[in-house]
Amino acid sequence: MSTTLTRSPRVLAAPGDRHDEILTPAALDFIGRLTAEFGERRAGLLKERRRQTLRLAAGSPLDFPMVTSAVRADPTWRVAPPAPGLMDRRVEITGPPQRRMAVNALTSGANVWMADFEDATAPTWDNIIGGQIVLLDAIERRIDFTTDDGKHYRLGADDRLATIVVRPRGWHLDEEHLEYDGRPVPAALVDFGLYFFHCAQRQIDAGHGPYFYLPKLENRYEARLWNDIFVTAQDLLGIPRGTIRATVLIETITAAFEMEEILHELREHSAGLNAGRWDYLFSLIKTFGHRTDFLLPDRSKVTMTAPFMRAYTELLVRTCHRRGAHAIGGMAAQVPAKDPAANEAVLATVRLDKEREAEGGFDGSWVAHPGLVPVCREVFDTVLCERPHQLDRTREDVEVTPADLLSVRRVSGPPTPEGVRTNIAVALGYFDAWLGGQGAVAIDGLMEDAATAEIARVQIWQWLRHRVIDRESVLNVLDEEALALTAVRPWAPVEEARRLFERTALAAELPLFFTPDAYSRHLVQRAEARR
Known part of the structure; x- marks a missing residue:
């Protein structure tokens, strides 16, 4: 990569408390290098998204790509083995990178905390840079504060903490507080780049590594872009290739048709796939909302047992386990209730959902609240027993066709x-x-x-x-x-x-x-x- 023309992005926002710890000249130069190398390619992929949308709206069929049939047919390739801290992922908790959330999530008993700069963060500049400060402080175990209502939050030196996995914003978003060559910097490069620059070596020294969730990918080319970014970032900081690991959220209908290809593109950096329910349905409507045969009923009636949703999740498990990758289930978004009877109903709903996932072959699942960690763990403990995962369940019984993934009509209704x-x-x-x-x-x-x-x-x-x-x-x-x-x-x-x-x-x-x-x-x- 040529660096002679590279320059640092300009910060267009007012300075904030401790922002200088994150927005150092070296960190901004790192962001500039990634932007110079990959910004135009990202823009081209966004244009291709729009072209694909028009093709599908015009009636082009959605199918497993013929040009990559050899990748799918080759039984020999595998993704990299699970990285330190990602061998056992039976319970993952998600939430924004805020101080209170960080303490609650990291000490919740979950195996993984997904620190979410995307869907769970309103991207104000203070939230974005403040989130990076929180992650740095969490890794250094220096979060210790008391709220106005007297609640004390701290990370003790001896606490056993969840593994941190960061979800940057999607490719479609810009960060307008950073400007490079007269244009906003891609938000994904800001979130990834700042965390990687400041925390990658710290995480390696702590026995883990820089791990990521990649949102809203639509095809293998977008996965290839991320893989190339990982290679370049590791080379720039002198970190061995393959140290980064990334789990891709399969939350677009087009990505569901390229699961194996996405794993293949990221294979030395892959940590698996995740089933994102609401974004998946959102993508389905965006893509086919003009067609009456894709008219969905109330979203509460579109459960994970709907035929097209079950096809999607079973294909995800089969694809992952065939390639040695973790398959992570969807979100339990319920918040525990204060009333005991109501709370029992909440926990029963969560338990049923997690039992379906664990029995279907998933290696772990998401919860949104620390109070749901025990029930999720209990369910997966029952199925996994002493095993850290169930990659040996290859689900060879699963056969999914394009029609199965698109059989929305069977759950339609007013x-x-x-x-x-x-x-x-x-x-x-x-x-x-x-x-x-x-x-x-x-x-x-x-x-x-x-x-x-x-x-x-x-x-x-x-x-x-x-x-x-x-x-x-x-x-x-x-x-x-x-x-x-x-x-x-x-x-x-x-x-x-x-x-x-x-x-x-x-x-x-x-x-x-x-x-x-x-x-x-x-x-x-x-x-x-x-x-």
Whole structure:
């Protein structure tokens, strides 16, 4: 890689507390090198995403790629063996990289903490750089603070902590507070680059390594881009190739048709695949929402036992285990209830979901709250016993066709008034929290993030497009929910949240994500350039 023309990005945001510890000249130079090498390639892949969307909308069939049939047919290749700290992943907890969350997650008894810069973080500059500070402090075990209500949080020197895995933002997002060559730096390179620069060697010294979750990939080419970034980053810092490990979230319909290819591209850096439920359904509607045979009912009725969802998860397990990779199940988003009877019902729901995953061959699963760690662990302990995983269950009994992955019609049905209201209320409530800088928020007993808001608003769009609901009724419910939210949160930006809902759910053309436009309009706060 040529470095003669490389220069550091300019910081366009005001300085914050301890930001100088993260935004060092050397770290910014590292980000600049990655941007110079890979920025244009990322832009080209985003253009290809749009072309693929148009092809599928025009009727092109979605199938397993013929050109990579040799990769799928070759029984010999495997991904790298599990890295230190990733051998046993039976319980993984997710949440934003905030100080309280870090302590709770790392000491929860979970095997892994996914520190989420993507769906669980509203990307204000303070949240992004503050999250990097939290990760640095967590690795150094120097988080020790007391909140205003007297609760004390600390990481003790002898605490057994979960393995940290960082989820950077997706390829579709920019970081507008950093500018390189007159353009925003890709957000994924900011989140990955800053963490890798500051923490990779520290994690290696602690006996683990720099590990990542990769969100919203749509094909093997996007996985290849990440692999090339990993190689370059390791070379720049003198870290052996293959030290980085990454788990890919299969949360787009197109990626579901290229699971083996994605593992193959990342094989020396691969740590497996994860099944992301709400983003997967969100992707399905974005891709095929114009077709009546992909009309979905209330999202509460689209369970993981639906034929097309079961095909997706069984194919994921079979693909992973065939290649020696971990298969990680989806999120249990429930929040434990204070009432004992209600809490028993919550735990029973979680237990049933985790039993389905463990018995289906998954090696671990996600929870959103520390209170769910014991039930998830109990279920996987029962199935795994003393084994760290079940990679030996190759699921050769599974045969999945393209038709199986796309058999949505078997669960179709009209939305109910309750389903319409729930989607509007959840999207509006989440938008309100996100605009206020909060990316993970408890709503009606569930820990919601951006993925939930996305599926909620695109379902409204899909139902309106196919005229199974009418616009006037939607606006009436929106009025009612906005008034109810204002009554509870009179200080909140409810009117801005309402306008965001109208732009992203009621427009003639569906915006692919709510985050880019909302980020530019509301969360970007530039100051005079520092560099």
